[in-house]
Each structure stands twice: as C-alpha cells, then as structure tokens.
Amino acid sequence: MSVRRFVGANSRDVMRQVREALGDDALIVANRRTEGGVEILAMADEAVDHFEPSPPSPPPSSPTSEVAFPARDSDPLQEMSERLLREMQEMRELLSQRQSTTDAPTSAAADDSYSRLRQQLLSVGFSQELSEEVLAELPTSLAQPEADSALVMEWLRGQLMARLPVLKEETGFFDQAGIVALVGPTGVGKTTTTAKLAARFVMRHGTRPVALVTTDSFRIGAHEQLRIYARLLDTPMYALDAEQPIDELVGRLQGKQWVIIDTVGMSQRDQRVIEQIAHLQGGQTSVRLVLLLNAASQPETLEEVVLRYRQAARAAGAEINDCIITKQDEAGRLAPVLDIVMRHGLRVLFGSYGQRVPEDMAVADPAALINQALSTPLGQERDSAAAGRPPGAHSVSLPRWSRDVLGQGRRLSSVLTRLRERIVGFSALESVWDIASLPGVLHDKRLDALLASEPCAGKGLGMAWYPRRNERGCDWSMPDIGLDVDGGLLALTSLQHRQPAGWQSRLLRQGESMGAAVHLLPALPDPATLAWLEAQHLTWVTLVAASQRVYCQGERYALRQLFTDSPLTHHTDLRFRGQTMQLWHTHMAVEDAAGTSLLAWYGEVRDPENSKCIARRYWLTPARLGVDVRSLLVIQLQSEGVSSLTKRAWQQLKASDDGEVSTEIRLLMASGIAAVAVHLDVANDAAAIALRSDLLRLLGTTRKRRDTAMLGALVHAFMARDAIRQLSSVSREGLV
Known part of the structure; x- marks a missing residue:
C-alpha cells in the first residue's frame, strides 16, 4: 500500500477523509495548505514496513520538459513524504536489530547462575543493591550454566546467612544485667514483645530480679495491658512519666537486675522520637535500645524506620544496633525486612510470630530466616511495577556515597565474623590489636593478662615448632603456632622467649596445659627428648x-x-x-x-x-x-611459609606504628596475621573459598601469590576495623 493524497476545504474535512479511508491509526506523512484548502499525505500504519517508494522520474528529454510543470510523481511533497517513510523504515529496522541483539544475550544470560540467582533474590523481595553485592562474589565455577543448582543455592544461603548477624544464644541476652528499652513505631508489637521477653527471663532467673516499665501515657489502657502481663508474671510494673528522669526510676527499682521498658509508639516521622530517646539516655544509667521491625510493613517504611530511629539515637548520643522482627506470621514475604537488617548492619535478637506469651517468639535462626525468605512465592517486580518503581528501589535511602561505605562496612563485618567462627584464637588476635592502640605504658600489663587468659596456642591437635634462632636479618625469632583439630594454623601464636628452656620442658608444658599431642619439630631433638616422646607415645615429625x-x-x-x-x-x-x-x-x-x-x-x-x-x-x-x-609432612611444609609472611607483615606494621608498639605485640600481630593468611590459603572447602574471595575484594587489588594477597587483605581489614572503631560510625557488634 502506497501513500495516498487527501484534499479538503479545511483540516477537519480532510482528517475525516483520512479516517474513513485508512482508519484511526493512519500515519500522517505530510500536510500543507493549498489554494483549494488543505492537502494531507497519509498511509496506514501497518503499510510502513511494506512501503515501496515511487521510481525516480526519467531525465528530461529537452528544454521543453524542463520548463514544463513537474509530473505528479515528482511532487516535492510526495518526495519528502517518501524520504520520511524510508527513514522511518530504516529506524524500525535498526531498532529491531538492536532489540534482537539485546534479547539474544539476555536469554542466554538468563540460563547462567548469576541471572537466575539475581532474578530469584529480586522476586522474593531482596533489594537490587544487596543482590548485586552478594552475587558479585559468586565463584566462577558456580556461575556457569551447567553448575549444580543445589550447590549454587547452598552457596547463596551461606552468603546471606553470613550477612545476617543474630544473637548466638539466649543466655547472651538474658544473663546481662541492665535496662533494655524497646522502641519503634505504633502497632509494631512492643507491649506484647515486652511481656514475651519478661516471661523468658522469669523462666530462667525467677521473678525477683526483673521489673517492667512503661512510658506509654498516650494510649488509653496502655498501662493496664502491661499491668495484666506483670500480674500474670508476678513482677512489679512501673510507669515513667515524660518529664521523670530515668535515674529517679532506677532508684525506685530496688536493685532489680533486669529492667525492660515498653516505650511510646511513635511514627518515625514524629519529631518527638528524638525527645523520647534523649529522655531515655539523659541520666547516668545506660539504657540499651532495641528497635522493633514489623515484618509485614512495606520496604520503604522499614527503611525509613531504621534511618529515622538511628538518627534519633545518634542525636541523643546513643546507638541502635539490635532489633527484633515482629509479626512474621502476618508478613507475605520476609526478604524485605532481612534485606534492610543486613544493609544497615543490625543484629536480630528474636523473631516474633504470634500473640501467645511467651511461646510465639524464638531466638533468631539465620538458616530458618533465610530459607523462609527464599521460599516466598511472591515477586517483588510485580509489587514494584504496581507502585511505579524499579525493583529494589526505596523512597527513603542514604546518599550513594554513604551506601557504598555501608556496603564496605557490612563486608568487613561479615569477614571478621566468619574469621572468628572459623579460626581458633582470632578473637584473641583482635585483642592484641586492641592493646596496640592503647598507650605504650599499658602494653606489657595488658598483654600479660591476655596471654594468661587465652592459652589457645596449642588448643586442638598440636604445635608447629620453629627453629630456636632469630630469623635472618631480624632481631626476633619466629613464634610457634598451634594447630586445630583439622591441622589448620591458629591465630594466636606462642612467643619463644616466653617458653621454658629445653625441648622436653616446652613439649611437656604444651602437652599438660593445652593438650598438644602432635609436634612438628624443626630439627631432631636430643636423644633424651626423643626417648621421652616415644615413652609418651606422642605423634611427632622432625625435619x-x-x-x-x-x-x-x-x-x-x-x-x-x-x-x-x-x-x-x-x-x-x-x-x-x-x-x-x-x-x-x-x-x-x-x-x-x-x-x-x-x-x-x-x-x-x-x-x-x-x-x-x-x-x-x-x-x-x-x-x-x-x-x-x-598428612603431617604436608602441614609442616605449608607452615614454613608463615615465616616469610611474618617478616612482610612486621615491616608493614613497623612502618605504620612509628615504632610505638612493643616488639612482643607487633610480633604477635604480624605472626598471627601470617598464620591466618596461610590457614586460608591452604584450605579448599567452600567456606574458605568464599572467605578468601571476600577478603581479596576488600583489598581491591590482585596479586600473583595468593598468600601475600591474603596477608595484605588481612592487614587492610584490621586497619579498617581500627579506624572504624575509633570513629564509632559502624555497629559495635560486628567490629568490636
């Protein structure tokens, strides 16, 4: 079908002709005013792709034809319309080609693990920000289309669980004396949660040490609801007025060890939130704040709640690092609240899922929470599209640079947490770093106390002993390193000059005090020691x-x-x-x-x-x-690399501390980091592979030798940890 010409007395008349001939979807190619009215060139929309331009006019045969009026086919309006249509065809073809080029890799990429996992995370309600952060660490072996889906999902669950800080056990919460205040918006379940927590405490410690407090004087009957719970639990209840100092209330509590405060529910947008938290923190008594998050709330609401309540806490000189997830039974999906908890570095203490006191509450279980989140059938894209926003978008959020820093902080916190769980003595190594940041006059005393309370150098399998001489070019000798039950190196090393003289005395001390049964020796001991080893039926290997x-x-x-x-x-x-x-x-x-x-x-x-x-x-x-x-020969060979890494770390630390750290502390720091680097370098299980990847990503650079790269990443992690702690800008729970 070609372009058709329509002429009418006015625009209305000519448009009526176009609609009658070509329908309402007709394409207007050109229009102009003529002596007779209005002229329009138009064609049906579907005819654009089949349009064939008019053949060019033959060349003029004489000067006569040049002065003659142009034929209809050479009408300038007709030529312009044909040119526009040709350009339209070319544009459609180009768009079609780009679409097919884009669709091909997309459909192919949809078959790989990365795309599948990203789609799944977004569909269950995790944000785009967290999804991309998690999947950036997907190992190459699992990203292939043929990768085992079960292994891929296991890896994903592990990554999400590692980013979800939780209360390890209930005793860690209820055995700490002090005051706990539950804060959060209205209707989040603070009063019921107060009763559940109090009931659990009573079950462990009885009614005498506990007291309930309410600050809610706004809601009708709020006092009565908590008073009923207090009567059932046989515990006293107190009311704290808005102007009453918290210290005055503490004086009335008659030595109660554990006090829980049910605060007034306020919208996160209410300016009185700052006043309420400032009132709780205004006295000499320390009050621990716990934020309640409603799992059934919209992601945007939860995001705003966390941001506003944390801002209010900081304004009052306090912190909110703990949360309790409520109304899990009412939530259509659990991923949004977990996403916000992970991104903001909150620790989940408990999960609440009903009205029964105290049955409908449990200590947060990372595996159960992640499994529940991933199994949710609802899709975020559908909800986001209905709301007119892209997946993972939130109406209230931090600036981009703040989100990037928080992302680094979450990764650092996750790495340190997994290192503590994996490597025996890692927490003690962190304590050595803490001592290094203190004034020099305190170093020796604090180190003596630490080593006396942390005899973990030989805990587990045994010891990897090093030569009794100074390292080449150094004025110190390489510390000895303990082995865990799997033969992995421990993080807190044993300084040689703090050990007794003589091989037999050293071996006897390790065996009696720390249970070391395997000894990897750097040289053949004297005959008496060798005879003693055989008489004790100990396992030994000597170079x-x-x-x-x-x-x-x-x-x-x-x-x-x-x-x-x-x-x-x-x-x-x-x-x-x-x-x-x-x-x-x-x-x-x-x-x-x-x-x-x-x-x-x-x-x-x-x-x-x-x-x-x-x-x-x-x-x-x-x-x-x-x-x-x-297998012990292999372990001893692998442990040889700790010496060179210790030298490297020693040099880096000495250059950074300007010689203000004692030799003993610096040596423990350097050898401990080197031992951890070798521990991770030689391990080949999935958790170690993921941990290596996360550590190297913190460093941001790659090196040919993996052990030196791990060492650099660990030094970077420890220094970043110290800097963050000094600034007090990241959750203390994950980094201290």
Missing part, C-alpha cells in the same frame, strides 16, 4: 638435614646416600609458598643410634606444570605411626 646419619639393615648411611637411587612414586597436592604444588615422596625403615625404629622420608616439592623441583626435604618419624604421617 632433618640431608647429612643426618641413620642405620639401615645394620649399615650407617647419610639420608642423602640412602635415597640416592630411590624413585619417588607417591605424590600429594599442597599449597607451598602461595602456589599449587605437588609433594613427591618416598620412605624407608631405619633406626637411630639408640636402636629406635624410625621411618626416614625424602620429598621433593614440584611444580605440577613442568615437574621442576622447587624444594627438597628430609624427615624422620616414628615407625609405629606408619605412613599415616604423610
């Missing part, structure tokens, strides 16, 4: 020199001679000096000069890509243990 003499079939050999022609037939994968290597080894039955049955070992650390020998080692082990000690 020896190639020139070490042993007896084999009655003949005396140096180990180098003994293994000259021995083929290396067995190999084990390991991490050595930050790289993936293989330990090729063999062994032989021998005896020492005293006739003790031993196994002599020879091993070569080889590059698996080119079989190049990187290092050679010789060991002696008890014959009674057989070949089961092979």
